[in-house]
Amino acid sequence: MIVVNDYKCLEFFLNSTKILDKSPEYKFLGEWLGTGLLLSDGDEKWKRHRKILTPAFHFKILEQFVDTFQSNTNILVEKLKKEVGKSSTDIYPYVNLCTLDIICETAMGTQIHAQEHSNSEYVTSVKAMCKIIIDRSFNPFLQYTFPYIFTEQYRTEKKSVKILHDVTNSVIKKRQEEVENHINAQSAELESLGVKRRLAFLDLLLEEKKKGQILSDVHIREEVDTFMFAGHDTTASGLSFTLYCLSEHPEVQQAVVNELQDIFEDNKTRSITLRDLQEMKYMEAVIKESLRLYPPVPFTGREVKEDVEYDGTVLPEGLGVVLLIYGIHRDPKLFPEPEKFLPERFYSENTAGKLPFGYIPFSAGSRNCIGQRFALLEIKSVLANILRNFIILPSNPKHNLEIVAETVIKSANGVCVQLKEREF
Numbered sequence: 001m002i003v004v005n006d007y008k009c010l011e012f013f014l015n016s017t018k019i020l021d022k023s024p025e026y027k028f029l030g031e032w033l034g035t036g037l038l039l040s041d042g043d044e045k046w047k048r049h050r051k052i053l054t055p056a057f058h059f060k061i062l063e064q065f066v067d068t069f070q071s072n073t074n075i076l077v078e079k080l081k082k083e084v085g086k087s088s089t090d091i092y093p094y095v096n097l098c099t100l101d102i103i104c105e106t107a108m109g110t111q112i113h114a115q116e117h118s119n120s121e122y123v124t125s126v127k128a129m130c131k132i133i134i135d136r137s138f139n140p141f142l143q144y145t146f147p148y149i150f151t152e153q154y155r156t157e158k159k160s161v162k163i164l165h166d167v168t169n170s171v172i173k174k175r176q177e178e179v180e181n182h183i184n185a186q187s188a189e190l191e192s193l194g195v196k197r198r199l200a201f202l203d204l205l206l207e208e209k210k211k212g213q214i215l216s217d218v219h220i221r222e223e224v225d226t227f228m229f230a231g232h233d234t235t236a237s238g239l240s241f242t243l244y245c246l247s248e249h250p251e252v253q254q255a256v257v258n259e260l261q262d263i264f265e266d267n268k269t270r271s272i273t274l275r276d277l278q279e280m281k282y283m284e285a286v287i288k289e290s291l292r293l294y295p296p297v298p299f300t301g302r303e304v305k306e307d308v309e310y311d312g313t314v315l316p317e318g319l320g321v322v323l324l325i326y327g328i329h330r331d332p333k334l335f336p337e338p339e340k341f342l343p344e345r346f347y348s349e350n351t352a353g354k355l356p357f358g359y360i361p362f363s364a365g366s367r368n369c370i371g372q373r374f375a376l377l378e379i380k381s382v383l384a385n386i387l388r389n390f391i392i393l394p395s396n397p398k399h400n401l402e403i404v405a406e407t408v409i410k411s412a413n414g415v416c417v418q419l420k421e422r423e424f
């Protein structure tokens with residue numbers, strides 16, 4: 001296995017149209033996600049599904065999700081109000097349940113109310129799977145199928161995957177029936193009243209199937225499950241670390257709030273529109289800088305499927321490659337004073353991250369993140385709603401992050417801040 005931290009070499013792998021296969025560690029997710037976009041080799045099926053799913057992330061579709069971001073963040077804000085006055089709050093679990101609610105509603109068109117029922121079977125199964133994947137990645141004993149199938153984790157995995165698949169299958173069945181039976185009539189009726197029906201990613205897949213695309217029910221389930229996994233821990237991590245950075249940099253937080261006041265004037269409850277989100281330029285620079293310092297996916301892996309030459313050296317078939325996103329983001333040649341939080345790097349004329357493979361929180365090349373525009377809009381919306389309601393202060397005593405690179409970057413001792421009510 002090789003670990004890549006050098007710009008030119010990283011560019012070679014990410015730019016390659018031949019090295020598109022994921023490394024074997026991804027297989028720990030296989031029982032749950034099957035061969036959906038994230039795990040599948042860069043084969044014909046991946047190409048076909050990527051083509052089908054790409055239009056689902058068009059701005060016109062994303063616009064429909066803005067209300068979902070808002071309604072779920074309203075719940076988050078109510079939960080966080082109970083933390084006001086405490087000297088320290090770990091915001092990660094709160095934000096994580098909120099992003100789980102959002103992805104569930106946008107991917108499946110169904111509410112699981114994770115924020116209200118964090119102990120529901122579905123929520124605990126998602127959490128159990130995320131934990132098992134980490135346990136297996138870091139514990140050599142659990143990596144081989146033979147000892148693994150005798151462990152407690154294996155039994156939990158079996159049970160959790162069944163619960164997760166049962167839910168996705170039943171949602172697919174229900175939405176499919178709706179599409180076939182009522183929805184056309186119902187949506188015509190609603191549209192005549194000026195109410196637009198909100199489509200979930202799942203509906204778009206069902207529509208493609210109806211148009212004749214080769215998509216089995218299993219294919220559809222795999223893609224929906226993939227969004228559930230790829231689209232919630234990542235955004236929760238991005239959001240939590242941005243909040244932490246803001247707690248540490250009051251002057252930056254004030255500049256973000258000034259921008260929000262220009263957009264919303266003194267109205268702290270008006271629902272956020274897509275246009276508002278597009279106007280949050282300084283906020284975007286803040287999020288980008290936070291994703292540079294704390295990239296939610298700190299590394300990605302590839303497998304070389306046939307011998308290739310790089311810089312005069314033959315890389316043999318079967319070679320595993322780890323691409324260190326975290327490392328390249330802290331390269332002083334690309335980002336002077338890399339440890340400093342400086343959103344101005346990404347603001348207006350500044351050139352940070354202009355090299356195509358130097359700034360890669362969403363990876364780059366043909367296997368980049370399909371959900372990146374969705375993620376940025378979601379993070380902006382949740383942050384804006386939090387900042388309209390709370391001042392984010394460092395926790396007391398000061399909290400020092402203990403960064404751990406799991407499948408998603410986390411802090412072992414939580415991401416703690418202090419919340420104070422804001423007069424907006």
Ligand code: HEM
Nearest residue numbers: 037038230231234235238296297300362363367369371375
């Ligand atoms: C801040 C949030 C996010 C970050 C930092 C992020 C990052 C990434 C990265 C680095 C990859 C490449 C992984 C690899 O090569 O192994 C990726 C792939 C992917 N992401 Fe995201 N992601 C985020 C949010 C989302 C969301 C919200 C969705 C879905 C709604 C999503 C869906 C996917 C999918 C399906 C892939 C696989 C694409 C393919 O291989 O064709 N991600 N993401």
